[in-house]
Amino acid sequence: MPLSYNFAYLDEQSKKMIRRSILKAIAIPGFQVPFGGREMPLPYGWGTGGIQLTAAVIGPDDRLKVIDQGSDDTVNAISIKAFFKKTAGIETTEDTERATIIQTRHRIPETPLQNGQIMVFQVPIPEPLQFIEPKKSQTVKMHGFEEYGSMHVKLYEDIAKFGRIATAFDYPVQVHQRYIMSPSPIPKYDNPKLHRSPAVHLFGAGREKRIYAVPPYTDVVSLDFEDYPFELEKWDGACAVCGSTDSFLDEIITDDTGTRMFICSDTEYCQKKSGNTFS
Amino acid sequence: MAPRWILKLENIEKDFLFHLQQGTRIVVFDRFSHLFYPGRASILTGPSGSGKSTLLRMIYGTYRTGGGHIWVRHRDRPVDIAAAAPAMIYTLRRDTIGYVSQFLRVVPRVSALDTVIEPLLARNMDLEKALKKGRALLERLNIPSNMWHLSATTFSGGEQQRINLARGFIAPFPILLLDEPTASLDLKNRQIVIDLIKEALADNTCVIGVFHDPADHRDFADHTIDLSLMLNQEVMQPCTQKN
Amino acid sequence: MTRMPENSPQPLLAVQHLSKFFGRQLGCHDISFAVSPGEVIGVVGESGSGKSTLLNCIAGRIKPSNGSVFFHSSEGMTDLCRCDEALMRKIIRTQTGYVTQNAAQGLKMHISAGGNIGEKLMAGGMRHYGQIRKMALAWLERVEIDPERIDDLPATFSGGMQQRLQIAANLVNAPKIMLMDEPTSGLDVSVQARLIDVLRKLVSGLHLSMVLVTHDLAVARLLCHRLYVMKQGEMVESGLSDQILDDPRQPYTQLLVSSVLKP
Numbered sequence: 001m002p003l004s005y006n007f008a009y010l011d012e013q014s015k016k017m018i019r020r021s022i023l024k025a026i027a028i029p030g031f032q033v034p035f036g037g038r039e040m041p042l043p044y045g046w047g048t049g050g051i052q053l054t055a056a057v058i059g060p061d062d063r064l065k066v067i068d069q070g071s072d073d074t075v076n077a078i079s080i081k082a083f084f085k086k087t088a089g090i091e092t093t094e095d096t097e098r099a100t101i102i103q104t105r106h107r108i109p110e111t112p113l114q115n116g117q118i119m120v121f122q123v124p125i126p127e128p129l130q131f132i133e134p135k136k137s138q139t140v141k142m143h144g145f146e147e148y149g150s151m152h153v154k155l156y157e158d159i160a161k162f163g164r165i166a167t168a169f170d171y172p173v174q175v176h177q178r179y180i181m182s183p184s185p186i187p188k189y190d191n192p193k194l195h196r197s198p199a200v201h202l203f204g205a206g207r208e209k210r211i212y213a214v215p216p217y218t219d220v221v222s223l224d225f226e227d228y229p230f231e232l233e234k235w236d237g238a239c240a241v242c243g244s245t246d247s248f249l250d251e252i253i254t255d256d257t258g259t260r261m262f263i264c265s266d267t268e269y270c271q272k273k274s275g276n277t278f279s
Numbered sequence: 280m281a282p283r284w285i286l287k288l289e290n291i292e293k294d295f296l297f298h299l300q301q302g303t304r305i306v307v308f309d310r311f312s313h314l315f316y317p318g319r320a321s322i323l324t325g326p327s328g329s330g331k332s333t334l335l336r337m338i339y340g341t342y343r344t345g346g347g348h349i350w351v352r353h354r355d356r357p358v359d360i361a362a363a364a365p366a367m368i369y370t371l372r373r374d375t376i377g378y379v380s381q382f383l384r385v386v387p388r389v390s391a392l393d394t395v396i397e398p399l400l401a402r403n404m405d406l407e408k409a410l411k412k413g414r415a416l417l418e419r420l421n422i423p424s425n426m427w428h429l430s431a432t433t434f435s436g437g438e439q440q441r442i443n444l445a446r447g448f449i450a451p452f453p454i455l456l457l458d459e460p461t462a463s464l465d466l467k468n469r470q471i472v473i474d475l476i477k478e479a480l481a482d483n484t485c486v487i488g489v490f491h492d493p494a495d496h497r498d499f500a501d502h503t504i505d506l507s508l509m510l511n512q513e514v515m516q517p518c519t520q521k522n
Numbered sequence: 523m524t525r526m527p528e529n530s531p532q533p534l535l536a537v538q539h540l541s542k543f544f545g546r547q548l549g550c551h552d553i554s555f556a557v558s559p560g561e562v563i564g565v566v567g568e569s570g571s572g573k574s575t576l577l578n579c580i581a582g583r584i585k586p587s588n589g590s591v592f593f594h595s596s597e598g599m600t601d602l603c604r605c606d607e608a609l610m611r612k613i614i615r616t617q618t619g620y621v622t623q624n625a626a627q628g629l630k631m632h633i634s635a636g637g638n639i640g641e642k643l644m645a646g647g648m649r650h651y652g653q654i655r656k657m658a659l660a661w662l663e664r665v666e667i668d669p670e671r672i673d674d675l676p677a678t679f680s681g682g683m684q685q686r687l688q689i690a691a692n693l694v695n696a697p698k699i700m701l702m703d704e705p706t707s708g709l710d711v712s713v714q715a716r717l718i719d720v721l722r723k724l725v726s727g728l729h730l731s732m733v734l735v736t737h738d739l740a741v742a743r744l745l746c747h748r749l750y751v752m753k754q755g756e757m758v759e760s761g762l763s764d765q766i767l768d769d770p771r772q773p774y775t776q777l778l779v780s781s782v783l784k785p
Contacts, residue, residue, distance in 0.1 A: 132630070132641075145608045147615070149645030153630075153637050156644065159651050160636055160673050225651040298773035299780060341764040343771070365748055365762055366558060386722075386744060387715040 008055040008088040014038050018056035018211070022202060025213035030175030031143070032126055037209035042079075048206025050103050050122035051080060057118060057202070058084065058101055063091045065099035070107040070248070070265030094268050106169075108190040110247045110269040113199035115216060121184045126205040126212065128172045128182040148180050151223060159228055168233065173220050180223075181212060189232050189248045194220040237262045242273035285352045285485045286315035286338065286454055291361070292346035293330070293337060307333050310347065313504065317453065320476070320486040322496050322518075325506035331489040332381075334506070335456045337361075338487070339378045340368045351375060351454065373401050378456040379447030383439040385431045391442050392417065392427040398450040416445045420471060436463045448475050455479055457488035461495045473498055532594055534559045534698055534731050535580070540589035542575050548755040549575035553589070555750060555760065557699065562725055562732040564746030564763065566739060566778065572755040573735040574703050580733065581701050582614045593617070615645065619692030623704035625684035628691075629676045635662065635687055636672040642695040661690040665720055682713035686720055693724060699731040706741050718744055739782050743767055751775045 006012065014036075021035035040048045058064065064084055068077040072094040080103060081092040093099050096111040103120040113119065129139040132150045142148070151172055158166045171188035175181045183191060184203060194201060194214055201214040214220060224230040238245045240261040247269055249262040264270035290310040297303045307330040315321055323331040336342040337360075338349055344361035351358050353375045358367060372378075377398075386394065392413050399409040417427055420441040426434070431442050440463050447455070457476070461469045477499050480486055490496045500518045533556035542549035550572035557563050565573045578584040580591050582602055591602040595613050602610045622628040629638050639658040640648075648654055659669045665686035667679075676684050685705055692700060705721075706714045718741060725732055725745070736742055742749055742763060749766040751759040751774065759772040770776045 132633075141611070145611055147611065147645065149643075149647060150641050152644040152649070153633060153641050156640055156651065156654065157634060157637050160634055160655075224649075226649050227652050295769075296771070298776050336768065340762065342769045343761065343765055365561075368762060369747065386719075388719040389722075 005087045007060075008058050008084065009040075010038060010052065010055045014052075015056045018052055021211045022053065022056065022213065025202070025211045026200070026215045028179070029214055029218050030173075030179030030181040030212060032210040032212045035209055035211050037206050040206070041083075044207040045124065046076060047080060047103070047105060047122035049204030049208075049211075050105070050120045050206075051083070051204075052206065053120045053202050053204040053211065054080075054084065054101060054103050055088075057120075058088055058090060060088070060090060062100045063093045063098055065093050065096065065102045065268075067102065067104045067107055067109070067266075067268075069105070070250075071267045073267065076105070096268055104186075106185055106187070107248065107265060108186060108193045110264070110266045111272075113193070113197055115198040117199040119199055119201045121186070121201065121203040123182070123184040123203045123205040123210075124207075125170070126182055126184075126203065126208050126210040128180050143179060146178070148174075151180055152225070155223060155225065155228070159225070165224065165228055165230075171230075172223050174223065175214055175220055176218050177221075179212075181214075181220075183220075187233070187248055188222065188230070191220070191222045191230075192232070196220075235262055239264045239270060239273075242270045244270065244273055282316050283352070284314040284350075285317045286487075287350040287357075288313040288315075288347070289350060290347035291337065291344055291349060293333060293342065294345055308337075308345075312347075315454075315485050315487060317485050318480055318483040319501045320480055320488065320496065320499050322500045322503045323487065323489050323506055324503045325508075329506040331506055332458055335378065335458050335487065335489065338454070339376055339456055340371070373398070375452060376454045376456065377447055377450070377452035379444055379458065379460050381459050381462065383431060383443035383446075385434075385439065387432055388430055390428045391422065391431050391434070394431060394442055395445040395449055398446060402450060412449060413445070416449055417442075420445055421468060437465065437468070440464060441468060444472055444475070448479070451479070451482055452484060454485045454487070457486065457490075459489050459491050462491050469495060532599070533557055533592075534561075534594050535733070536590075536592040536599075537576075537580060538590045538592065540576065540579055540591065541587050542572075542579055542584060543587045548572070549584075550579070550752070550755045553752075553757050555757070557731050557733060559698070559731055560729045561748070562734060562746045564742040564749045565733065565735045565752060566737060566742050566749055566766075567752035568737060568778070570754075571752040573737075573752055575755075576752070577701050577703050577733060577735050581618065581620050582610055583620075615642075616695065617698045619689075619697045619700040621685070621688050621692055621700065621702040621705050623707050625676065625681070625688050628688040629684060631675065631677050633675070634673045635667070635676060635679070638676060638687060638691045639694050642691065646695050657694060661694050662687075664724070665690040666716065680713070682709050682717055685709065685717055689717075689721065689724070693728070693730075696728070697730075699733065700725075702732060702734045702736075704736055705734070706736065706738060714741070721745060739767060739779065751778065 017036055021033045025033045038052060040051055042048060064081060066077040066080045068074040084090055085092055096109040101118045101120060105122045127139055129142055131154050133139050133142060155165050169185045169187050170182055171191055173181055173183055173191060183194060196217050198216050200216055203212045222230040235249045239249060241263050244264055248265045250265045251260055251262055253260050289312050291308050292310060293308040294304055294306040323334060325331055333342060337344055340360050349360040351360055351371060353371055395417060396409040396413040422441055431439050444460055461472055473495060476486060480499055502517045535557040538554050540553045541551050553576055567573055579586040586603055592599050593602055593613055595617055600613060636658040639661050640654040643654050643657060658672060662669045662672060667683055667686055676687055679687060706717055722745060734745060746763045749763050750757050753774045759775045766775060767779055770779045
């Protein structure tokens with residue numbers, strides 16, 4: 001580990017500041033806590049919020065897993081792992097069960113999380129009310145006074161346009177019967193995994209400088225209508241690699257004639273299911 | 280026993296101050312008093328500018344009274360229009376004092392029939408019943424039925440005035456103020472209006488009117504009030520021609 | 523006006539000694555008036571006379587410098603300028619409507635007509651899409667917009683339609699009072715007539731109170747029971763609409779009335 005970096009890149013005072021915001025976020029589930037976001041050596045939109053959270057909570061004994069689009073080996077995932085290997089000298093892993101901290105952008109792993117694990121989400125747009133009310137001064141008040149009815153306008157527009165709730169990612173949830181929260185761009189398929197999860201879920205938005213959290217065993221309910229209840233997506237097929245029918249599948253077009261196949265979005269889960277082991 | 284008045288003017292005063300015309304002040308009434316009785320027709324006379332329309336508008340509450348009292352017996356209780364709260368004036372206009380102005384204030388897009396029945400609906404009359412009454416009255420006033428559902432915007436002056444009269448006569452009022460109701464009507468319709476006024480009088484309505492042509496009120500007038508003599512004393516002249 | 527306001531001892535809205543200063547600039551000064559249930563009040567005066575400032579203070583959009591805005595709600599008589607902000611927002615949201623001159627400010631232009639009407643229903647806790655849809659369709663019809671246009675964006679509507687949509691979106695949750703800031707300005711005369719007609723029917727049918735800010739005296743006469751005349755932030759004259767328009771007393775009111783063609 002080069003001596004020119006502090007442990008996990010950030011200086012201790014910055015980490016302390018971020019940890020204080022995290023504690024506040026955990027104390028008020030779903031509430032967006034402002035924090036003094038630092039410049040990180042990667043551009044906004046690449047996970048600057050998540051990387052600061054990871055840097056603030058990681059310790060020498062942690063095993064870090066990073067996934068991007070469900071995959072452990074995309075450029076972004078590998079770069080972030082390399083970053084912490086270099087600056088914190090910690091161990092990295094692809095194994096969900098072995099990981100103590102999992103930083104992610106688009107997915108929650110299929111393998112059920114356990115108590116003691118920390119999920120870190122990279123969030124592009126933390127404000128779920130932005131669609132209905134662009135003024136930040138107003139959204140703050142709407143959260144404060146729990147004026148959430150208009151959140152359903154977005155879902156209404158979906159049904160009016162498509163005949164169903166077409167929002168498939170970043171599907172708004174209510175946390176602990178109080179704050180409406182954007183679960184970041186995870187598919188709505190993953191929303192139920194947040195509900196009463198034994199793990200800690202931390203959300204960081206670098207550009208917007210906001211942190212929010214779902215502590216373990218907290219109610220997380222997806223918004224819906226009585227006559228259009230929340231539904232998970234279904235696929236008419238199984239994973240072409242592992243045969244799974246109970247995971248989130250990506251559709252891949254394999255040739256110019258439109259032949260398609262489905263494979264698991266969670267690469268680690270898929271490999272494990274097909275009997276492969278990890279290095 | 281002397282009959283009970285229904286309207287009592289007590290030392291009323293009215294002047295107009297025209298700020299935009301060098302502060303010209305015109306005094307129209309200076310401590311004028313008069314009593315009006317149910318079932319009687321009083322005709323206001325006097326040259327133009329003597330305050331005939333002004334008096335009708337003061338009684339209706341449109342012109343504010345400078346001094347004195349305008350007592351109206353409303354649901355058996357005297358109410359001073361000169362000092363009444365707005366809510367009371369709304370009620371008086373709905374239930375007690377009717378007013379037929381010289382011209383219909385046409386509201387675009389509102390049909391002639393709807394214009395006529397509005398006073399009935401204001402008294403919460405059932406719509407069907409109101410429509411029935413409205414149609415009958417329009418028929419009596421010779422408005423062709425194919426015009427009932429049109430807005431009066433495009434009607435002639437005489438037709439508009441008959442809509443206005445229908446609106447004024449559709450609901451019975453204890454006091455009815457008429458400001459030249461027969462102007463711009465032909466002889467046939469003029470007679471119908473005179474009949475309507477007589478029916479109202481028979482119904483014990485107190486009628487106070489201004490008429491352009493004395494021939495129009497000869498039939499029913501109980502007395503005339505010459506407002507040009509007001510500043511002296513004997514303004515009231517009994518009408519002998521009434522049959 | 524078809525329906526006359528109730529002879530109610532308790533006003534629905536009572537503004538008392540309301541003043542607003544923008545720094546040293548006067549918005550409105552020492553304004554007091556009350557609105558009974560079902561009563562339509564007009565505030566007239568030229569641009570810059572403080573009409574809109576007054577309306578914004580009532581609507582809780584501007585914090586007045588002094589004075590009170592009492593509202594008779596289910597919680598009793600509440601001073602909106604002094605009560606808990608959550609309660610103030612709740613009263614404003616559930617019991618008042620606000621229609622602006624510029625529909626683009628009052629409507630959400632990126633949300634369909636149906637969504638705009640449904641917003642207040644959803645805000646009020648309605649969670650049944652079918653019901654919301656049904657009410658939105660009914661309201662489009664009431665304000666004379668083709669129900670076929672329910673899924674179209676307001677940006678594709680004409681100015682008059684946008685204004686009527688704004689009215690529907692504000693009335694759908696049955697508020698007690700509508701605050702309207704020059705709703706007819708900027709519309710063609712024929713379009714204005716339709717809007718006024720729609721308003722007239724709604725006001726009398728729903729027994730709604732209204733504070734209408736306008737500089738159009740003909741509109742004021744047609745819709746309002748009573749008028750308040752404002753000049754340079756002060757209330758100079760008030761009375762029944764016909765009293766103000768047919769027997770104006772103050773120099774400014776006489777000027778105002780004599781400046782228009784036969785209101």
